[in-house]
Every structure is written in structure tokens, then in C-alpha cells.
Amino acid sequence: MKPGRMLNLVLQSLFKRPATLNYPVDKSGMPKGFRGKITFDPSKCIGCRMCMRDCPANAITINKVGEKRFEAVFDLGRCIYCAQCVDSCLKRALVSSPEFELAQLDKKKLKVVFHPPAQEASGL
């Protein structure tokens, strides 16, 4: 039994760089495969709504806006970022992005709408 057993470590640490990051100036970046904000590719969506059915938080709504044209509405306030929708999507229209700084003061900005491309582009 000896007192001050951690003293060595503490003194050594005085001459080391801090263990913390100077966030938000310095950012460590997210690892590959991080489950952040979901992005939606309307050109791939076939409107099966499997993502809506499997979403545990009811954060996704897929609306039909025309012939084979779909828009997605995400509620970032509800999303729990489990990325089950990415797994459920048969056409890989949904992808996780590494974006995670999603806090907003304005509640309206938490609703993200992905509009389908213009009619003539999808018609071809």
C-alpha cells in the first residue's frame, strides 16, 4: 500500500497534448459506415413503403406525387438513426450519410423533404 500511486501518470500527462478535441473548431470525423442523417434518391424509389413500415420511430413518409414519382419526408426530430430503412429498402434508395450535427432551434427545419426530379427526367 502506497499513497499517490497515480502521481506519475498525472505528472507525465502535464507534458502531453490534451486528450480532448477542440470541438467544433477541430473535428475527428465519423468512421466509415456511421449511421447519420438519411439521404433519399427519388429516382430509385419504387414506392413499396417498406421503409415506412419498418421505421421504429415513424420518421419517414413516402408520398406519391405523380406517375412513378415519389417524395420522401423525414422528421429528423423523430429519427433514431438506426438505419433500418436503409436495410429495408429493396432498391437502395436510402443511404446513411456521416452528417450528425442536426440540432436546430427552428422545429420546421427538422422536417426534410426530398423532392423527386422534374417530370421529363423521370419519364425517359
Place this chain on the structure above:
Amino acid sequence: MHDSHEHEHEFKIPLGPQHPALKEPENFSIALKGEKIMGVDIRLGYNHRGIEKACEERTFLQDVYLIERVCGICSHSHSSAYVQAVEEIAGLSVPRRALYIRTLIGELERVHSHFLWLGVAGHEIGFDTLLMYTWRDREIVMDLLAQLTGNRVNYGINTIGGVRRDITPEYGKDILAAIATLEERTKYYIQIATEETSIIKRLSGVGMISRQDAVRLGAVGPTARASGVDRDIRREDPYAAYAELDFNVITDDHCDVFGRTVVRLKELLESFKIIRQVVAKIPDGPIAVRAPRKIPAGEALSRYEAPRGEDVHYVKSNGGEKPERVKVRAPTLANIQTVKHMLRDRFLADMPIVIAAIDPCFSCTDRLVGVRHLDNHKRETLSWENLRLFSLGWHRARGFDVAIAEKKLHNLMEH
């Protein structure tokens, strides 16, 4: 000044629900005589979220993510216990590779949980230096979990029928490198915990609970193992890949907070051993089998050794897309009764560390049971004796021999 002990009378002070020591709401009503604790009354229920009920409103797949959020620290434990139960009902045979990945994440979770606990324990005894360094080192395993699963907490690796992400060989190298650093750090903390005078003096003899009492009160996990109860679900009832792995169950006979510290620290070394074996032995193959949306009617009970102790999940299906009943018995619920026992005749200042020593998670524990008369819909509060009588009657009515269970318990206590 005259000796005032004779004139001191008992008084009660409430601690919480805004608790000064722990970051979760619970209420301890302490009967004090001077500085001495005469009795403790624990009141839970400030953090009840109704997750079990919410599970009945969602599909089996959605529940995986909801159950994961029962606890932020042992989220993988809860989701594993739940998917194991669902897979048992559905009769799915999970690929071996998936079982190994589950084991790997489970052990990494144990590592981060025990590091977290060591920091909290350091904080509760006023040794914040220990908190700062253990939490700095914990970041290594948190970053590793983020890399492997896609998030630092609520890993979302489990799905019904397997796991969602594969471990590539490059990840294997990263895991081994991180484990090597953490093992070195753990050995250092073991040395600190067993040599540093202030830790030993502060923790020895605090929160004593004998082996008999630990068994009688149903303690689980490191709390029980530190009292010499040699019980670990990973060995008793192997799940995932544990049956094929070699590890020791750590026990200690100090029976106090110091013993619990030693058990947790030594368990870390066993976890590293398991992780190394998993990385070396992981078989090739698929990581998941297709699970049906509708789970056939049936029920299953699943046990899992969470970092805090045995976690029990019960799932009942009626053949639909949604479960009929999901029941969670978190390890803290089993351990909370021991706190009352540990604090008797101790001093008020021991309270934070004794409570923290069981590694409590009160939001996991909070349950609500309502008793209502069928005829007049009146609410009623059941006393402990009445609840016991009701339970005995319920089991007898279903043909269980209650005498055998009582005898077994008695034998266990005698032993």
C-alpha cells in the same frame, strides 16, 4: 460538551429523486441516528417509460430498436436477449458467424461498461483523477464500437436472425490493436486499485454483503460474484458463441465494494481474452438468415449476462406481426434489494459509493404493476406478503410444486 449519543433520536432525510450522487432519478428515504443509517427505504418509479407496453404496439423488428434503448450502457445486452427469445420462438438457426459477432460486440460493451463504472466509482469516492483517466481510455473502445457498428451507443448490430454488419479482416487488426492498449491500461488500473492506499481504505469493508445474503436477495452479476457466488450466465447457460470459448468466471470473497472493483477489473482481462479468441476463431459464412415478419405463436425466456448481471427477457407471440407480451428483468432490479442490506449500520457518507457499486440503472428497472379488482375496477396496493401468497397460489394452480422451489432455495442458502 457532554456525550450526546443518548439523546440522539432517529430522523429521516429524503435523498432524491433529484439525487446528488447519481444521474438518475430515484428516492432513498434514510432513517438516521446521527451519522448512522438505521434503515433505507428505496422508491423507484420516477423514470418509468412504458417500454414493455410500447413493444406490444410495434412489430418484432421495430422492437429490436426500442428494446435497445432500454439502457444506454448495456443496449447490446437487451437487444441480444430480446432477439434470442424471438429467434427461439421462430425456430431460426442463427449463422455461427453472426453469433461470434454478437459475442464480440457484447464483450466490447462489457469493456466500456466496466471502464465507465470504474470512473463513476472514482468520482463517488472523490478520486476524480481516476475518473478522468478511465474515461479517456474508454474512448478507445467507444471509437472501436462506432467503427464496427456505426454508432458509439445503441449499436444496432442485432437483427432477428443474425447481425446487420460484418467484421472485415482489417477491423480484426484494429480490434487487436485497441485491445492491446486497453489491456495494458487495465493492468495499470488493477495495480492502482490494489495498491493505492486511499482506494483500499475507502472501499474495504464498505457495503458488506455476505454470500448467504447475496443469494437470498437474488443478487446477480459482479455484485454477487464479489460475494463469492460463482454464477455467470455465459458459463451456466451459454448463449451466442460462449460455449466454444475459453474464459474464467471471476469471483472474490471480499464481499465489499473493494471486492466488486476487483471483480470488474479482472473481468476486463477475461473479456480481452474472449475478444482475442473471437477474432482468431470467427468462422466464415453468412451473417444473417431471413426472418419471417409474422412470428409463430409461442413464448420464450432468454438469459444474457449483461455487464451488470443477468438480464432476462420474456417474449410471447400470438402468431402475428407484433408480440403479445415482452417482459424485461434488468439486472439492477435483482440487485437493488441488496443496497438496503449493505447500508444498514453504515454511515451516510458511504451511501453514494454503495449505491454506485451495484452499477445501478434505474430507468432499466422502473416497472409499473397495477392491481385492479375484476368486479369493481378498484385499484389496490398489494403488500409484500399478499403478493407472495398470490404468487404461490398462481403457481400451485398451474401444477408447480412450490415446496421444491422453496427447498432448493433453502439448500442454496445453507450451502
